[in-house]
Amino acid sequence: MAKRPPILNRVKQLREAHDGMSQAALAKEIGVTRQTVIAIEQGRYSPSLESAFRIARVFQVGLEDVFQWDDTAEA
Amino acid sequence: MSFHEKSAWIMGLLISLTGVWYVSRVWKMSQALGETAPPTLGLIGGATLMLVVGAIISHIIIASISPEDADDTEDERDKQVLRRAGNISGYVLGFGIFAGLWHYYINSDGNLLFHIAVGSLIASQVAEYVLTILFYRRGT
Numbered sequence: 530m531a532k533r534p535p536i537l538n539r540v541k542q543l544r545e546a547h548d549g550m551s552q553a554a555l556a557k558e559i560g561v562t563r564q565t566v567i568a569i570e571q572g573r574y575s576p577s578l579e580s581a582f583r584i585a586r587v588f589q590v591g592l593e594d595v596f597q598w599d600d601t602a603e604a
Numbered sequence: 605m606s607f608h609e610k611s612a613w614i615m616g617l618l619i620s621l622t623g624v625w626y627v628s629r630v631w632k633m634s635q636a637l638g639e640t641a642p643p644t645l646g647l648i649g650g651a652t653l654m655l656v657v658g659a660i661i662s663h664i665i666i667a668s669i670s671p672e673d674a675d676d677t678e679d680e681r682d683k684q685v686l687r688r689a690g691n692i693s694g695y696v697l698g699f700g701i702f703a704g705l706w707h708y709y710i711n712s713d714g715n716l717l718f719h720i721a722v723g724s725l726i727a728s729q730v731a732e733y734v735l736t737i738l739f740y741r742r743g744t
Contacts, residue, residue: 533743561679564606564740568681573743577680 534575535602539595541570543588559583607666607673608682609740614662616733618655623726626651630719640715648722685739693732700724 544550552570556563559580568574569584576584585592626647633641667674678686704720707713 561681562606562676564609565679565681568743574681580680 533572533602535599536572536575537597537599538569538572539597540566540584543590543595544570547588555584555587558587606682606740607670607676608678608686609737610666610673611663612733612736612740614666615659616730616737618658618662619726619729619733622651622655622658623723623730625654626722626726640713640719642715643718643722684744685736688739688744689732689735692735693728696731697724697728700727 540555544552544555552566553563556566559566560583561576561580565574565576569576581592581596585595588595629647630641633644701721701724704717704724707720708717
């Protein structure tokens with residue numbers, strides 16, 4: 530099985546707190562497909578730095594409020 | 605499921621079926637001749653036609669079922685998945701061709717070299733689609 534990237538994210542929580550923004554709407558905002566947003570939320574895909582910044586800008590928060598390094602994954 | 609993943613399922617299946625059909629025909633012809641059957645235009649043309657017609661019809665069907673997905677352009681994840689799958693499938697093709705060349709060097713059977721090359725091409729395409737599906741499902 531492919532190793533999951535050691536990065537946690539709060540995309541789903543932020544999206545839901547953002548007036549229940551849909552995955553499709555977020556995907557359109559950052560220029561990816563809805564399937565990619567789903568993969569990011571499930572931790573199966575780490576977005577590029579550019580897309581990570583775009584996500585943070587959509588929610589008007591800092592990058593580390595969205596993505597965090599998973600220290601437990603390195604153990 | 606994204607349009608690219610649906611496409612990979614269909615193309616993987618189509619190429620597998622075409623490969624099985626091609627190998628079974630070559631096998632039967634070779635058994636009848638008592639030696640490796642020479643490449644025939646009809647066989648290659650038939651396999652290509654099967655593949656092209658099948659690909660067009662199946663893609664029209666999946667595009668009409670979910671037209672909004674069919675409009676999706678490749679995003680960064682699609683590109684990463686397709687690049688990795690294509691990279692590994694290239695090794696499958698290279699290994700097959702290399703094995704075929706060595707086989708020709710030892711046995712001087714040009715007909716078999718041709719069929720090994722076609723088989724390697726089919727195997728590498730199947731590998732590419734299988735890996736594409738795997739990377740979409742499990743991540744790269």
